[in-house]
Amino acid sequence: MATTAEEFDFISQFVERRTGIVLEKGKEYLVESRLGPLLRKEGQASMASLIEKLKTGALAEPLARRVCEAMTTNETSFFRDIHPFEVLKKNVMPPLLDKRRATKELNLWCAASSTGQEPYTIAMTLLEAFPELRTWKIYFLATDIATDVLAKARSGRYSQLEVNRGLPASLLVKYFKRNGLEWEIDEKLRSMIDFREMNITGPWLPMPRLDLIFMRNILIYFSMETKRQILGKARRLLRDDGGLFLGGAETTLNIDASYERVQLDRSGFYRPTARMAA
Numbered sequence: 001m002a003t004t005a006e007e008f009d010f011i012s013q014f015v016e017r018r019t020g021i022v023l024e025k026g027k028e029y030l031v032e033s034r035l036g037p038l039l040r041k042e043g044q045a046s047m048a049s050l051i052e053k054l055k056t057g058a059l060a061e062p063l064a065r066r067v068c069e070a071m072t073t074n075e076t077s078f079f080r081d082i083h084p085f086e087v088l089k090k091n092v093m094p095p096l097l098d099k100r101r102a103t104k105e106l107n108l109w110c111a112a113s114s115t116g117q118e119p120y121t122i123a124m125t126l127l128e129a130f131p132e133l134r135t136w137k138i139y140f141l142a143t144d145i146a147t148d149v150l151a152k153a154r155s156g157r158y159s160q161l162e163v164n165r166g167l168p169a170s171l172l173v174k175y176f177k178r179n180g181l182e183w184e185i186d187e188k189l190r191s192m193i194d195f196r197e198m199n200i201t202g203p204w205l206p207m208p209r210l211d212l213i214f215m216r217n218i219l220i221y222f223s224m225e226t227k228r229q230i231l232g233k234a235r236r237l238l239r240d241d242g243g244l245f246l247g248g249a250e251t252t253l254n255i256d257a258s259y260e261r262v263q264l265d266r267s268g269f270y271r272p273t274a275r276m277a278a
Contacts, residue, residue, distance in 0.1 A: 003028050007047045011035070014054065015071050018064065019145060020201030021221045023071070034070045042066075069146040073221070076114040078167040079121050083267035084216070084245050088122070089129045091264050092243045096211060097130060099241060104136040109207060109237075110193075110214040111200055113142035116153030117162070119193050120185060122214065124171055127189070139208060143198035153195045156185035201226055210237045217247035224255065231256040235272065244270040 003011075011031050012023035023031065035047065042063065044050045054060050054067065079085055100106055110119040119142040126133055144150050163172055163183050176183040198205050200218065213234055219227045235258045238244060244259060246252070252259040252270055259270040 003032050003047055007051060010051050011047075011067075011071075014064075015068055016223075019068050019072065019199060020223070020226045021071060022223050031071070035067065038066060038070050065147075069148060072146050074114045074146065074149050075217075076117045077165040078117045078163070080118065080166060081216075081248060081267075082166075083265070084269070085121060085125045087264050087267045087269055088212075088243075088245070089125055091262075092212070092269060093126070093130060096241065096243070097132075100136075100211070105139070106133065106136055106212075107139040107208050107210045108141070108212045108214070109210050110140075110142040111198075112215070112218045113144050113150075113153060113195065114146075115149045115158075115162075116142070116156065116193075116195065117158075117166075118142075118214065118216070119153070119195075120156070120189065121166075123189055123192050124175060128171070138192060140193045141205070141207060142193050142195050143200070143205065144195075145197065145199045147197060150195050150197055154190075156190040157182045158185075159183075200230060204233060207237055209239050211239055211242045212245070213238055213242070214245045216245055217250070219250045220247065227255050231259070235259065238272060240272050242271070246270065 008023075008025075008028050008031060012027070015021050015023060035050070039045075039047070039050055042050070042053075044053070050063075050067075054064055096106075108122065110122060113119050119140065123140065142153065144153070157179060158176075159182055163176065172183065175186045175189055177186070178184075196205055201222070215230075215234065219230065222230070231252055234244065235256065244252075248267075251261070253261070258273055260273045261270055262268050
């Protein structure tokens with residue numbers, strides 16, 4: 001299924017308008033590989049016929065959603081790029097816990113949570129390193145634009161291949177149980193996290209002031225202006241002593257001056273700059 005230049009332009013503009021994801025020239029192969037299965041499933045003979053259906057407006061809304069979800073990257077794994085979780089455990093949480101012990105409340109948000117491995121990794125990291133958190137009031141929101149991956153995240157069920165990717169055997173034994181051919185995460189851990197649908201480039205769900213924001217491997221898909229808008233909204237939610245985690249290829253440098261990077265060994269995080277927090 002070859003995509004013409006006109007078809008690619010329409011799909012790229014359509015996806016950016018609805019999700020903020022930028023598909024640059026040269027990404028035609030990505031459109032073809034991801035929308036090919038959808039074409040077959042929808043019974044569409046060609047990309048042109050799919051586009052014509054998308055142009056029908058409100059009547060095509062379910063299809064439009066499926067197109068955008070197909071173009072969303074959902075690559076994830078447990079303890080992906082292990083170093084940020086070490087930074088969380090060793091450098092970010094100890095002083096944060098000291099400041100929050102009076103209220104025993106902690107507020108977290110994990111954006112673009114995909115099928116749930118990252119928020120579950122965060123939860124396991126926190127409970128393993130800081131058992132006292134089991135008695136705290138924890139607000140933990142995890143969001144994604146795609147309804148299918150959210151359903152999987154809520155189920156907490158993963159294949160053998162998925163748990164083999166990054167999950168230590170000790171944590172598999174402690175927090176999972178066999179359910180047929182899958183591994184199902186412990187209900188107490190699953191109930192810590194509220195998985196909700198949200199487009200990060202659209203209106204945000206109501207959230208309290210946050211102590212930790214995980215926004216890893218998201219900004220790379222957006223334009224500079226969209227990155228600036230997202231980081232600005234996140235800063236208004238982040239407490240002055242809170243922390244922001246981005247992906248290894250992402251930065252706030254030359255985008256939003258209200259953050260500064262704290263470099264720690266092989267990783268790091270971002271915090272509000274002193275002049276902005278004052």
